[in-house]
Amino acid sequence: MAEADTQSREQCKALTEDGQRCSRPARDDGFCYQHDESDPTVSDSQAAQEEEQTDEQAEHGDVEESRSRGTVNMTAEEMTDPDEVDADVETDREEIAGILAVRQTVQSTAGELIGHEFDGVSEITPTDDGWRAVVEVVERRAVPDTQDIIGRYEIELDTDATVHGYRRVDRYRRGDTAQFE
Known part of the structure; x- marks a missing residue:
C-alpha cells in the first residue's frame, strides 16, 4: 500500500477530458504542468485502487496501455516484437531520392516563382506526369x-523535378489553423 501511495504522488492526480487519470508526472503539488487545483481529481483511494488493479493485471499479463481518444488496444497477435522485425528491409531509395530532389527544387524556386517569401513545403505527392508539391508562402507580413x-500554392513538376506550372489553392492567416484540423 505504501508503494501505491508513493506512485499516486508521483503521477498527476487530475482527470483528463475522457475521465481517465492523467499519466504525466506530478510536481510537488500533486499536479503536472498542465493541471492544477481547479481540475477534477482522482481521490487517494481511487489512486490506490488503480495501482492495485494495475499490479494484478501485470501479474496476469493483461496490462492495458493508456489510450488516447480514438485509439483501440492491439491484440497480442497484432503486437510486434522489435527484435523480430527484419532490420534489413530495403526501402525504395530511388523514390526517396526523387522526393528529396523535388523538395530541393521547390524550396529553391518557390519564392522566386511565386513572388513571395517561401515559408515551407506542406505536401509532395507523385502524379501520373511527375510530382505535385504544395508550398506555403508569406503573402503579407504582420505583427x-x-x-x-499565408498563401498555399500547388506546383506541378515533371519526373525530372522541372517546374511546369503553379496555382494558388488557398489563403489564410497563419493563426487560423481550425480549417486544417
Whole structure:
C-alpha cells in the first residue's frame, strides 16, 4: 500500500477530458504542468485502487496501455516484437531520392516563382506526369506573425523535378489553423 501511495504522488492526480487519470508526472503539488487545483481529481483511494488493479493485471499479463481518444488496444497477435522485425528491409531509395530532389527544387524556386517569401513545403505527392508539391508562402507580413497572410500554392513538376506550372489553392492567416484540423 505504501508503494501505491508513493506512485499516486508521483503521477498527476487530475482527470483528463475522457475521465481517465492523467499519466504525466506530478510536481510537488500533486499536479503536472498542465493541471492544477481547479481540475477534477482522482481521490487517494481511487489512486490506490488503480495501482492495485494495475499490479494484478501485470501479474496476469493483461496490462492495458493508456489510450488516447480514438485509439483501440492491439491484440497480442497484432503486437510486434522489435527484435523480430527484419532490420534489413530495403526501402525504395530511388523514390526517396526523387522526393528529396523535388523538395530541393521547390524550396529553391518557390519564392522566386511565386513572388513571395517561401515559408515551407506542406505536401509532395507523385502524379501520373511527375510530382505535385504544395508550398506555403508569406503573402503579407504582420505583427504579430500569427496575423501573417499565408498563401498555399500547388506546383506541378515533371519526373525530372522541372517546374511546369503553379496555382494558388488557398489563403489564410497563419493563426487560423481550425480549417486544417
